[in-house]
Amino acid sequence: MPRVRYLREGLAVEVPVGATLLEASRAAGAPHGSHCGGVCGCSTCHVYVRAGAALLSAMERDEDSLLGGAIDREGSSRLGCQAIIEADGEVALEISDESFETYLDEHEADAERVLALRGLR
Numbered sequence: 641m642p643r644v645r646y647l648r649e650g651l652a653v654e655v656p657v658g659a660t661l662l663e664a665s666r667a668a669g670a671p672h673g674s675h676c677g678g679v680c681g682c683s684t685c686h687v688y689v690r691a692g693a694a695l696l697s698a699m700e701r702d703e704d705s706l707l708g709g710a711i712d713r714e715g716s717s718r719l720g721c722q723a724i725i726e727a728d729g730e731v732a733l734e735i736s737d738e739s740f741e742t743y744l745d746e747h748e749a750d751a752e753r754v755l756a757l758r759g760l761r
């Protein structure tokens with residue numbers, strides 16, 4: 641099964657082919673924000689794919705357009721709800737600060753745990 645590693649939180653999870661990066665994050669307990677709920681309606685699920693980008697679905701025009709409004713977009717940027725893992729292997733990613741902050745805003749009860757994961761507490 642494909643494996644997703646979270647470089648800033650030290651987490652990892654195995655998910656089936658066909659899962660999105662956001663679904664992997666939910667399975668891993670990673671602090672990955674998703675204000676619109678994963679329907680390509682915001683940019684708060686923005687991540688940087690540091691390894692394994694070739695395992696992911698190609699970027700569609702809607703994703704590219706929304707990423708245009710994301711904070712600190714890079715060449716490795718993807719929207720976690722739109723990037724589908726299409727092949728076995730390992731994907732390493734960093735959750736953007738914007739996405740992390742969105743997660744914190746939406747999951748106050750989980751704040752201590754995820755701040756500690758990032759070494760912020």
Ligand code: FES
Pocket residue numbers: 673674675676677678679680681682683684685706719720721722
């Ligand atoms: S969660 Fe809104 S675009 Fe991904």
